[in-house]
Amino acid sequence: MKPLGEDMYQGPAIPTAFTRTFGGQVVAQGLRAAQLTVDGKNTHSLHCYFLEGGVAAQPIDFRVERVRDGRSFAARRVEGYQNGKRMMIMTASFHHDQDRGPEHATQMPQVPGPEESIDHLEIRPQAAKKRALDWMDWDIRAVPEDKLSHEQIHPAGQGTHQYLWFKNTSDMDSDQAVHQAALAYLSDMTLLYTALLDHPAQELQVASLDHAMWFLRPVRVDEWLLVDQYSPSAGGGVGLTKGNVFNQAGELVAVLSQEGLLRAKH
Template identity: 85%
Template sequence: MKPLGDRKFLGPSVPSAFTRTFGGQVVAQALRAAQLTVEGKRAHSLHSYFLEGGIAAQPIEFEVEHVRDGRTFSCRRVEGFQNGKRMMIMTVNFHHDKDRGPEHATAMPHVPGPEEAIDHLEIRPRSAQKRKLDWMDWDIRAVEESKLTEEQLHPAGQGTHQYLWFKNTGVMGDDQDVHQAALTYLSDMTLLYTALLDHPEQELQVASLDHAMWFLRPVRVDEWLLVDQYSPSAGGGVGLTKGNVFNQQGELVAVLSQEGLMREPN
């Protein structure tokens, strides 16, 4: 991330097999820009909207607004631009690590580990195969449905769940801000596909509309993470997806939410 002056940053283009910018890149770079304006606090949550499709071969300019700096929380608003067009907006909340209070968390589901899972592209639509070129430094494995119980696929009558293991294979270092940004990139890889599981044969126009995350505990993306993904609802041309992210110690480290366009072609 290159500083351009007071509260402005340039997010570099990332080589891609696609002409449109990957949404995970946009959100991760916007978060990184916000992080570079805050000291002594970590990102606690983010809420973003995709307004315009980006051009993958071009960098993105980010402008960060200091909404508030308090003793406990800080808030930033980030806007991303390409060719003078505003392509995304995001609000990020930061929190220091000194507060203490009640603790509880959703339990990690008991599903097969990464060593028993398969390459996620084996269960993806053919249109997703090109993404493999973009994600060469990620190991992504899917737990096969044949190895799951009905309760694991449809807990308490919920929509279909899928379970994927993720790990970055590069050298990540120990900076928690960097791991949070990498998790944000990861979070857009497969989440929206979950809304298509019950509609495998339907031809649809699909695109991310908004994205939200809650960072609950420290995370390392260079260690295996399990993402429990499901879609509570689809209708009216949009689909809602959710995801719970666990480390291998069983800790819930993040919660994801994304809504995407899922409409029949005109």
């Protein structure tokens, strides 16, 4: 991130085969801008709205507002701009790691590991496969349905469902803020397409509308992460998707939620 002035940063353009900026890039860079204004606290949640489609070949300017700095929590508001137009708004909250209290978490699904899974391109919708060219530094594997029980494929009351393993193959240090920003990038890769698993033949206009994340425990994206993702609802031209992120130790490290445009082409 390039500093532009007090609490202002520029996120670089990322080479891509697309004309529109990838939503995960916008979330990750917006979060990174906010992180750079916070000391001694890690991100515990973010909420982002995409207002305008970005131009992938152009950088994004981010303005950070210091909403609050408390002893335990800090809050930031981030706006992203291109060509004078506001393209995203985000709120992010930060928390120190000294508090203690009750503990519980959703259990990790008992599914085959990454070594028994397949390249995610084998199951992704055709319209989404081109994007994989942008993700060459990510190893993404899908747990095949023939290795899952019927209850795992169609859990009661959860609509369409899939399990994917992710790992970044780059050299990364231990900075938790960087891993959180990388997880924000990862979170937009496949989540929305979960809503299309039962509708593979439809011609649709697909775009992220809003995005939310909760960071629950320390995370490393250069180690395998299982994302248990499902779509509880689609209708009216939008689809809602959710995901639970686990590390290989079985710890729930993050929860994701995203709504996106799934509009039929006329």
